Amino acid sequence: xxxxxxxxxxxDVATEPEFRLPIMVTYLLFTSTGFFAWGQSSYAQDPWPxxxxxxxxxxxxxxxxxxxGVVTYVVDCHREKxxxxxxxxxxxxxxxxxxxxxxxxxxxxNQGARNCFFTMGGITMGVTLFTIPM
Amino acid sequence: xxxxxIIEYGSYRIALHGMGGAFALTLIxxxxxxxxxxxxxxxxxxxxxxxxxxxxxxxxxxxxKTLQISVDEKGTLExxxxxxxxxxxxxxxxxxxxxxxxxxxxxxxxxxxSLLNTLIRPFYLVASPAVLWAIILFxxxxxxxxxxxxxxxxxxxxxxxxxxxxxxxxxNLSSFVAxxxxxxxxxxxxxxxxxxxxKMNGGIFGM
Numbered sequence: 001x002x003x004x005x006x007x008x009x010x011x012d013v014a015t016e017p018e019f020r021l022p023i024m025v026t027y028l029l030f031t032s033t034g035f036f037a038w039g040q041s042s043y044a045q046d047p048w049p050x051x052x053x054x055x056x057x058x059x060x061x062x063x064x065x066x067x068x069g070v071v072t073y074v075v076d077c078h079r080e081k082x083x084x085x086x087x088x089x090x091x092x093x094x095x096x097x098x099x100x101x102x103x104x105x106x107x108x109x110n111q112g113a114r115n116c117f118f119t120m121g122g123i124t125m126g127v128t129l130f131t132i133p134m
Numbered sequence: 135x136x137x138x139x140i141i142e143y144g145s146y147r148i149a150l151h152g153m154g155g156a157f158a159l160t161l162i163x164x165x166x167x168x169x170x171x172x173x174x175x176x177x178x179x180x181x182x183x184x185x186x187x188x189x190x191x192x193x194x195x196x197x198x199k200t201l202q203i204s205v206d207e208k209g210t211l212e213x214x215x216x217x218x219x220x221x222x223x224x225x226x227x228x229x230x231x232x233x234x235x236x237x238x239x240x241x242x243x244x245x246x247x248s249l250l251n252t253l254i255r256p257f258y259l260v261a262s263p264a265v266l267w268a269i270i271l272f273x274x275x276x277x278x279x280x281x282x283x284x285x286x287x288x289x290x291x292x293x294x295x296x297x298x299x300x301x302x303x304x305x306n307l308s309s310f311v312a313x314x315x316x317x318x319x320x321x322x323x324x325x326x327x328x329x330x331x332x333k334m335n336g337g338i339f340g341m
Contacts, residue, residue: 026323
């Protein structure tokens, strides 16, 4: 196979997929802060800009950073099988979201928004700690 | 957000019918403008070939941490060509396929893996710790977003806030702006971090 003359191919041994992981710290900070703040603000009945702008903003910003980190890490780890890895990830994610849509409204009704969002923030933190052994 | 306004001033039926129409339009657009791009690569894929990269690593690790294969280095390219992965030369004369022909469901691409195997294969990857970790984080990450959007109306229509339908819809604007900012910052942030760490390690990522 002939390479075009402008291609200087570089194989970088010193770059590792693990370098994608530190971004998960921002996911942990933003998203779990957002959930805890939302839970507390809905309990304290703060004026609407607090939950809407601050908390929703933090959650979404963090989630965006987190998903980007996860996706780039998987692509770096499994270049060959990235498609299949995403198929598996999406399948299980959709399964979970589908289940979630059945119980989340009842959950908030039963336990209140504060407990619900505190739990979510806690799960976020706990799950992100799995990053450390990676 | 627009749906909220339509529901407020029209009815939810109009909003849902509009969405149905939009999805149908998308389906038609996908059919016509997203051609099948599956292609059996006969030539060695240098970017992702696992075996090749490992061969190269073993050969050159002693000389330096960073490998640079350029076209000038005949030896390296020779080695790439003679590695067990490269079976044959790429076909030289490829006939361009007409647009109408691309619309056919069958494009002549033959995948030698059975359908059942294709369906099951993703789940073997769950055994990989990297993918398992990614599944757990990705699942919770996206599901919280889904959960938040499901509970928005429940929380903001309730007594302390008493938002109208338009108000609840407008809360999505906050999510939208934050996601937009997140998307903008995430790429440069990750790449910047990686290239800095790689430099510290003596590498050359993204120079």
